[in-house]
Amino acid sequence: MSPVSDAKVLAAVHDELKSYATGENGVAVIETAGGVLSPSPSGSSQADLYRPLRLPVLLVGDHQLGGIGTTISAWESLHIRGYDVQSVALFAEGRYDNHSYLRDYFAERDIHAFSIPPPPGRASDVREDAEAVQRYYEHTSSTEDVTRFTHRFLEAHEQRISNLKAMPAEADKAIWHPFMQHRERSKDTIVAMDSAYGDYFQTYTTKQDAQNSSSAENTLLKPAFDGSASWWTQGLGHGNPQLALTAAHAAGRYGHVMFAGAVHEPALTLAQTMIEKMGNPRLSKVFYSDNGSTGMEVAVKMALRAATVRNGWNADDEVLILGLKNSYHGDTIGTMDLSEPSIYNKKVEWYSGRGHWLDFPQVKMRKGQWVVERPEDWEDAQKSSGQGRAFTSLDAVFDFQNRSEDHAYYMQYCKGVLATLEKEGKKIGALILEPILLGAGGMMFADPLFQRCLVESVRTYSSKAQSNQNEDTRAGMPVIFDEVFTGLYRLGRFSAASFLGVHPDIVVNAKLLTGGLLPLCTTTASQSIFEAFLSDDKSDALLHGHSYTAHAVGCAVANKSLDIMMKMDRDGTWKSFKNDWMQANNESTTPAERGAGAWSMWSSTFVKAISHRSNVDYVFALGSVLAISLKDPAGASYASTAATGVRDKLFAGSPGEDWVIHSRVLGNVLYLMAATTTKKETLEVIEDKVFTALE
C-alpha cells in the first residue's frame, strides 16, 4: 500500500475544518502527529504538510533537560515556514525551570508562552488514576494561564481577521502602487495577500467579502492561482522552504558584505554558473546589480562605451541603439530611452528615445494554425494577406535549416536597414533584443529567424568588423540580449539566446534568477567588452555599483534556484509537457521539418482550442507562457480593455469553486504564466476555467 499523499491528508483536514469557518460550530484544534518536523505519512514534515493551511499555532514545548533548545529550534522551524506561532505551552517543571526562560524569550518575540502544572504520576489503582487525571484536567483548564491563553488565542484570531479587513483601505491611504492610474483605485480594487504557498495566493478583497457574507460561501480567504507568476518572477513556488532556509543561511553567514574589490562564495559560484551554463563562448565576466532596469543600464553603458572605443567616436557624438518596436527594457529613464516613444514614456519629462526601431514578423496561432506574419508596411511579395505564412507546427518555425528563403529575405532586409542608417550618418552603438518574446511592450512572439538575422547582419556588416576573427570573437557592433523575462527556464531553457543559435556579447538576467524570492540581476559580458574599459585612467572604468551589489542572500538563493531548476531539467520533470508538444509536432510535421523542440507547459490541444474561440484574435504558448490576444473592436493598444473582462471573470470565479485565477493583462492581451514547478493537473483545471471564461 502506498503511503497517503500530503494532498489527500490536507484535503481531508481542509474539508473537516470548512464547517468551522463560520465559528458557529465552535473552535477546532488540530493536533499534529509527533514533533514539528516529524515525518508525515508521505515522508515530508508535519510543518510542511500543513503549511498550505497556515493555521495559527500553539507550540507545545519541551520541559525536559535540553528542552529550552529543542523548543526554540522547533519554533524557528515553524517560523521560517511562514507560520504564526501565537502561543507556547509548557509543563511547569521545577527541576529545569525551562518555562521561565522560555516565557521571557518568547515575550521578546511577541509570543505568549505559558505553563501548566505537570500531570499527576500514574496511580496503581485504575480508578484512582482516572480520578486523578480528571481532577488534573479540571484544575488545569481553569488556571489563569490556560484561561488567558484561550482568550488570547481567540483574540489574536479576531485581530488577524480585522487587520486583514482593514488592509485594503489602509493601503489606499499609505501606498503608491506601481503602474497604476490611482483614480481607478479604491479599497474595493485592492487585493490583500494574507500569504502565499506554491502556486497560490491567499487573497482577501473587501468586494468579495461583501458578496460572500451574503452567500453560503463564507470563507474569508480565497486561494487564487498566481497567474502572472508574480510579475514573471515566480519559479519555485511561494513559501518555498528550501529558498527560505538558503536565504537565512546566507544572512547568517554574511549579512551583506561590501563587494567592491571583494568576493564571497555565493557571488563567485553564481558568476561561474552563469558563464558556464549560458553556453556562449563569448561571455566571461559577470557584473551584479539589483534588478532588470539597473542590469540593462549597465549593459547599455558597457555596449556604448565599447562601441565608442572600437570605432574611435568622439565623446560628443550622438550614439543610438538599434532595436525592435514594442521592446521594453525597464523603468529607469536610461532604459526607457531604449524604447520608441509610447504610452509608457511620453509623460516622463526626461525621456528621449535614442534609437532606431524596426517592425518585425510575429509568430501567432490563428484558428489552429501557426503563422508568421510580416509587418504590414513591408513591401513583401511573399507576404500572405491576413493569415501570414503558415507553418505545420511551432517546431517548424524554429527549424531554420528549412527556412532558407525567409533567411535570405530577412538578411537582405536587415542589411538594407543598416545601409540606410549608415548613409544617414547615424552611429549605432548596440543591437538590443529581447530574444523570442517581447514582454512588457505587449507580449509578442518575434520570429526567431528574424532576430537571428539581425544579429548576423550587425556582426558581418560593420565596416570595423574584424574579418580575420572567428564568429565567437569577432567584435563589431555589441549585441545585448535582455533575457530578464525570457531567460532561465521561462521558455523552458536556461538561455533564451539558444533558440536563436547566436551568441550575444552581453546578456542580462533577473526575475527567475532567484526562483521568485527577491531582486537580483546579472549582466554577463564578453571579454572584449570588458577590455574596452581597461586603461591606466580610473575614469575609463565602468563607474557603476549599487550598495547591495552581489548581496550574499540574493546570490545564495539564485544558486539554489538554478540548481533546482537545472536538476528538474536534467531529471525530465517537464517530460509530459514536452511529450505532448512533441506528439503534436510529429503529427503535423515531417521529420525534416522538426526544429528546436519547442514546447510549452500549456497543452497543445488547449492552445489550439482557444485559438478558435470567437473573441480570440490569436494565441501562442512557449515554455510557461501563454498569451491570448483578444479581439478589440476599438483596436489593439495598451489602453484596450478587451482583456480585462476575462481577467475579472477568472478572478471572480463561480460559486463552489475552491480557487480562482489571479491574472494580469497587457492591453488586449491576457497572459498566464506558470511556475516551473506547477503541476500538469493544476494547469488542466486552469485550462478548463480559461476555456469557459472565453466566449
Add this chain to the structure above:
Amino acid sequence: MSPVSDAKVLAAVHDELKSYATGENGVAVIETAGGVLSPSPSGSSQADLYRPLRLPVLLVGDHQLGGIGTTISAWESLHIRGYDVQSVALFAEGRYDNHSYLRDYFAERDIHAFSIPPPPGRASDVREDAEAVQRYYEHTSSTEDVTRFTHRFLEAHEQRISNLKAMPAEADKAIWHPFMQHRERSKDTIVAMDSAYGDYFQTYTTKQDAQNSSSAENTLLKPAFDGSASWWTQGLGHGNPQLALTAAHAAGRYGHVMFAGAVHEPALTLAQTMIEKMGNPRLSKVFYSDNGSTGMEVAVKMALRAATVRNGWNADDEVLILGLKNSYHGDTIGTMDLSEPSIYNKKVEWYSGRGHWLDFPQVKMRKGQWVVERPEDWEDAQKSSGQGRAFTSLDAVFDFQNRSEDHAYYMQYCKGVLATLEKEGKKIGALILEPILLGAGGMMFADPLFQRCLVESVRTYSSKAQSNQNEDTRAGMPVIFDEVFTGLYRLGRFSAASFLGVHPDIVVNAKLLTGGLLPLCTTTASQSIFEAFLSDDKSDALLHGHSYTAHAVGCAVANKSLDIMMKMDRDGTWKSFKNDWMQANNESTTPAERGAGAWSMWSSTFVKAISHRSNVDYVFALGSVLAISLKDPAGASYASTAATGVRDKLFAGSPGEDWVIHSRVLGNVLYLMAATTTKKETLEVIEDKVFTALE
C-alpha cells in the same frame, strides 16, 4: 557573581584553539554544553555564543522518539546562523530507525549523516562496566562509518581552505567588480570574504597569506572591522540572527507576491512607519523600488511631472533640477543626470547633466576648531580667509536661532540664484539635496543652515507658490531629499531632514532601511505630488514598477530593522556617545548657543586629536560617520591617492594584532563608518589604530 560573558568564553576558546591553527598540534574538538540553542552562561544560545568562530560542525542527532524532528530543527537553527554543518552523528537505534531517514534527508543537503552503535547498557559491576565501555569505544572508533566521518571531516576542512585560497584568482576571472579600474586588479588585490559577523569580516587575501606563511602569524583568516559599513548599508551587524529569521519567515509566508494593485502586511506596515516616523506632515504615500538609484529615478519622475503640471509647462520644455555641486544620487543614467559633469559620468555616452548646481559652505574641524567655510568664489565680506567662520562647538553650527546673520546672507544669496535662473528663462522642476552629508561625491558636510535656506527660498520664491496655504501644504517647486545615505540613524536620527527643520515633498530612503541585509528602497511623497498624477487617462499615471516591488522579504526585514533601531534610540543605547558630545559641547558653548544636540559615535577627543595630525587637512564626525580629509600636495580630487596609504596601513595591521580595519576612500578622504550596534570599546581600539596610522 555575575555570569561569564559571551566575549570571555569566546576569548578563552579562541586562545586555546589558536595553537591548533597550524595543524601541528592535531585536531581540536569543542563539545558545546547542551543542545544547539541551549542557554550559555550569559543566557544567549550555544549557537549564538560560538558563531563568531564559525567552526565546522558535527551535529549529534537524537535517536529517540521524535528525534527526527528535533535533529532537523537543530540543524535548521545552526544553518540559519550561517554554520556549515558537515556531518550528523546518530546512534543506530533499531526501534525508531531515525538514522536511516536522516541519512537520506541530509544526503540530499550534501551533509554526511552516519550512525554508530548504541553504547552498552550499564553493567552492575563497576569493573565490568568500565571494560564494556572500553570495548565499545574501541570497536566504535574503528567502524567504517566513524573512520569515514573522520576522513571526510578533515577533507572538508582542506577543501574549504583550498577553495578559499583559489577564490581571489577565480574572482579575477569571472567577476566584473563595481567602481573599479580593472587594470589595477589582480588576484592579490581581491579580498575573499569567508563570512562576516557583527562588525567584522573574516577575510583572506593571497598577499597576506604569502606574508603570514613566512612569519609566525599563521592564521589563515584575518578578522577585519567593516569600516565602510559595507558601503554604508550596515546597521545591525553581519550575520544578525534576528534579521536572518525575519527574512526566512517572510520567505516562508509569502515568497515574493506581486505588488500591482495588491498589498501585504510587511509592505503596509513599513509604509505606515515611514510616513509616521519621518515627522513630516507633508508625506502620505510610499512607492517601493529596489535601490537608491531606482528610488531617485522615481523621485525625479514624480517631481518633474508635478512641476510640469503645476506650472502648465509644455511636454517639450527642457526642465532642469537645482542642486549642490558634488552631489551624487545614483548610477543609473537618469540619476547621473542629476549631478554636474564629473569623473563619474564623463565617459557615460548618454550622460547629460540637466541642472544648475551651486557651491555651498562646508562644516569642518580644522586643528581642533569647528569652522564653516564658504566657497572661494562667493563675494563675501564675512568670509574669513583660510580658516572660515569659527564655531565654539558642532552643536553651535546647528543652532540656527543664533545664526540670524548667516541666515539673512544665505537667503539673499539663494534668492539671487533663483532670480538669475528665472531671468535666464530656465525651468527648474525640483530642488534636490542630500541633507547634511554629501556622500559619494566626496563626503562633505554641508552647512545645514544653507540647505535650510535653499528650501525656504524655493518655497517662498516661486511665482506659482500659493501664498494662501501654510508651510505644510504649500506646493511650489518640489523638494526632494535624498536620504539614502544620511537617513535612518546613519547620523543618529530617523530623519536627516529633521536636522534642517524643513519638510521635503519627497524623501528617498535605502541602505540602512534593511539594517544592512538586502536591497530595498522607499520613495515617500506628499499628497500633493501624488495628486498631480491623478486623471482619467492611464498615461498620466506614474508608469514605473520593478518586478520585485515591495518584496515581502525586504519589507519584513526593514520593519524588524527599524523596530530594533527605534528601540535603541528610545532605550538610550547611544547615551554614552551622546554624553561625550554633550559634555564637549557644554564645555565650549554657552547654553544659548546649544543647538540640535549633534553627536557622533566617534569620540569628541579623538576627532579633535586627529584634526591636529600633520597630514590631516580637516575632519568631521556626525552619527556613525567619521571623515578624514588628507592633505594632498597634488590637490583634492577623486583621483587623489593621499588617503590610500592610510587605508592600506590600516588593512595590513601590525604583527600581533587580533584584527585589522577594512576601509574605503573617496579621493583624498578616508572615512570610517560604524554600525548602529558597534560598541564604544571597539571604536576606542579603532581610534587608537587610526591615530597611529596617521602621521
